[in-house]
Amino acid sequence: MKHSLFLLLAAAALLSSCKKDGPIDFPAANYVGFVYTSTNDTAGNGIIALGRASNGTLTELPGSPYPTGAAGDAAEGDFDTQGALRVVGDYLLAVNAGANPTNGSISVFKINRNNGRLTRIDQNPATLALDNMDSRGIRAASLAASTVGGTSWVVVANQHSNPHYEMNPARAVGTVQASALRNLAIFTLNPATGVLQFSRVGPTYDSGQFGGPTTVEFNAAGTKLITSTWGVAHFMTPDADLAVQKPGRLYVYSFAGGTLTQTGLYEEPGVSGNIGISWSPNGQYIYMSNFNLHSSKENNSLTVHDGTTAAKLQNFATGGRNDEGCWTHVSLDRTKLYVASFGENIVSVFDIGPNNRLSQSLNPNFFARGGNLPMGDTKDMYETPGGYLYVLGAFQSHSVTIFKMAANGALTEEAGSPYRIPSSGGKTKEQHAFLGLTGFEK
Structure with missing residues (x-):
C-alpha cells in the first residue's frame, strides 16, 4: 500500500511539474497548417516546427526544434x-x-495534425533505447515515398560525400572514394505503427566519379524512381576546368515490388551539380536543376528529360551565369515550375505547357529574396494551397522567405519576410545548415 501511494504521489508531482514548466500547449486555432525544416546540427539534429497563419506568416512553435536523436552534418x-x-x-x-563515417539514419515522427506537435517513433521496440532506423549507407540525404498496392515504400539516398575542386588552379577538397555505402536503400513503412522495415540495398554508386545521389523522387503512380547525382564539381573559379570537373548524372529506374531496374541514364560534360528533380504533371518528363556549369553550358541550369530514357529534350538558363540553380518545384496548379538558385538567392519561374514542355513568358522571369541576405543561402521550397511559396534561407540567414504567388507565376515578397528562425539565432552555418522543407494543411 505504501509503495502504491508513493507511486501515485510521484506521478501527481510529475504531472504538476510538466504543467508548470513543460512546453505550453500550442495555440492550434491560430494556424491553418504547419511547416518543417531540420537544423542538420552535427551536435544533434532537430526538426524546426513552424505554425502557418492564413495570411502566410510563420511562428516557431513551443518545443521546437524536436530532437531527432541523431547527428546532422x-x-x-x-x-x-x-x-x-x-x-x-x-x-x-x-x-x-x-555520424559519418558510420551509417546515417532515418527518424520517424508521429504528427499531431491539430497542433503540429511531433512524437518520435521507436524504430526498434525490442531495445530499451528510442531507436532510429539505420540508413544502410553514409550521409543519408534524400527520401522518396510511395504507396503501391497497399505497401508504403520508402527509398533513402545515401550520398556518402561530395569531393570537389575549388579555385584556379584547381585545388582538391576531399577525395573521391569507392564505397558501396553510396547507394539507394529500400524500406517499407508500417502505416499503423510508423516503423520502417529494411527491404534491400538497391543501386550502388561505388566509384564516386559521378558523385553521390542528391535527390530521389517517385512518379505519381509509384512505378518509376529518378535519382540525380552531384558529380565532381569545380567552383569558386571563373570557369570550371573540364579536366577535373565530372558531370553529374540522372538515373531513371522502373520500380516494382521493391526492385529498381535502370531504364535511362543522362550525363553531359560541363553539366555538374545536378540536384533538384521533379516529375512533369503528366509523368512523361523530368525537370532537373544543375548548379555547376562550364561556360559552354551556361544555358543548362535547367534541363528537361525523357521520363524513361533520361534523354535531354530542352535546356534553359535561370537568373544569371552560374547563379547555381539547385531546387525545383512544380506548382500545385501544375502550370509553373520554380527553380531556386543558391548562389544569387533568386527564384526563377517557367511555364508548363499543355504538352508539359517548358517555356518562359515573364521577362525577367526571376525574383530575388529580400532582406539583404548573404549570397549562397537559398535552398528548398514549399507551396501552400493559399498561394504562398516558402523559400528556405538554409545556409547563412537561417530564415524562410514568404512569397505570394500570382497567376502568371510572378512572386511578391510579403511584409515581414524573411522570417528568421528564433531557435537558430546566433548559429553559424557550421552549426545549423537546414535540410528539407515540407508541411501540411490542417
Missing part, C-alpha cells in the same frame, strides 16, 4: 539535397546525415 559545410524531409500519411520522415 552541418560541420562539413554546404552539401546539396532535395527531399530530406517527407510527410507520409500521419508521419514525418527525416534524414540524419551525420
Whole structure:
C-alpha cells in the first residue's frame, strides 16, 4: 500500500511539474497548417516546427526544434539535397546525415495534425533505447515515398560525400572514394505503427566519379524512381576546368515490388551539380536543376528529360551565369515550375505547357529574396494551397522567405519576410545548415 501511494504521489508531482514548466500547449486555432525544416546540427539534429497563419506568416512553435536523436552534418559545410524531409500519411520522415563515417539514419515522427506537435517513433521496440532506423549507407540525404498496392515504400539516398575542386588552379577538397555505402536503400513503412522495415540495398554508386545521389523522387503512380547525382564539381573559379570537373548524372529506374531496374541514364560534360528533380504533371518528363556549369553550358541550369530514357529534350538558363540553380518545384496548379538558385538567392519561374514542355513568358522571369541576405543561402521550397511559396534561407540567414504567388507565376515578397528562425539565432552555418522543407494543411 505504501509503495502504491508513493507511486501515485510521484506521478501527481510529475504531472504538476510538466504543467508548470513543460512546453505550453500550442495555440492550434491560430494556424491553418504547419511547416518543417531540420537544423542538420552535427551536435544533434532537430526538426524546426513552424505554425502557418492564413495570411502566410510563420511562428516557431513551443518545443521546437524536436530532437531527432541523431547527428546532422552541418560541420562539413554546404552539401546539396532535395527531399530530406517527407510527410507520409500521419508521419514525418527525416534524414540524419551525420555520424559519418558510420551509417546515417532515418527518424520517424508521429504528427499531431491539430497542433503540429511531433512524437518520435521507436524504430526498434525490442531495445530499451528510442531507436532510429539505420540508413544502410553514409550521409543519408534524400527520401522518396510511395504507396503501391497497399505497401508504403520508402527509398533513402545515401550520398556518402561530395569531393570537389575549388579555385584556379584547381585545388582538391576531399577525395573521391569507392564505397558501396553510396547507394539507394529500400524500406517499407508500417502505416499503423510508423516503423520502417529494411527491404534491400538497391543501386550502388561505388566509384564516386559521378558523385553521390542528391535527390530521389517517385512518379505519381509509384512505378518509376529518378535519382540525380552531384558529380565532381569545380567552383569558386571563373570557369570550371573540364579536366577535373565530372558531370553529374540522372538515373531513371522502373520500380516494382521493391526492385529498381535502370531504364535511362543522362550525363553531359560541363553539366555538374545536378540536384533538384521533379516529375512533369503528366509523368512523361523530368525537370532537373544543375548548379555547376562550364561556360559552354551556361544555358543548362535547367534541363528537361525523357521520363524513361533520361534523354535531354530542352535546356534553359535561370537568373544569371552560374547563379547555381539547385531546387525545383512544380506548382500545385501544375502550370509553373520554380527553380531556386543558391548562389544569387533568386527564384526563377517557367511555364508548363499543355504538352508539359517548358517555356518562359515573364521577362525577367526571376525574383530575388529580400532582406539583404548573404549570397549562397537559398535552398528548398514549399507551396501552400493559399498561394504562398516558402523559400528556405538554409545556409547563412537561417530564415524562410514568404512569397505570394500570382497567376502568371510572378512572386511578391510579403511584409515581414524573411522570417528568421528564433531557435537558430546566433548559429553559424557550421552549426545549423537546414535540410528539407515540407508541411501540411490542417
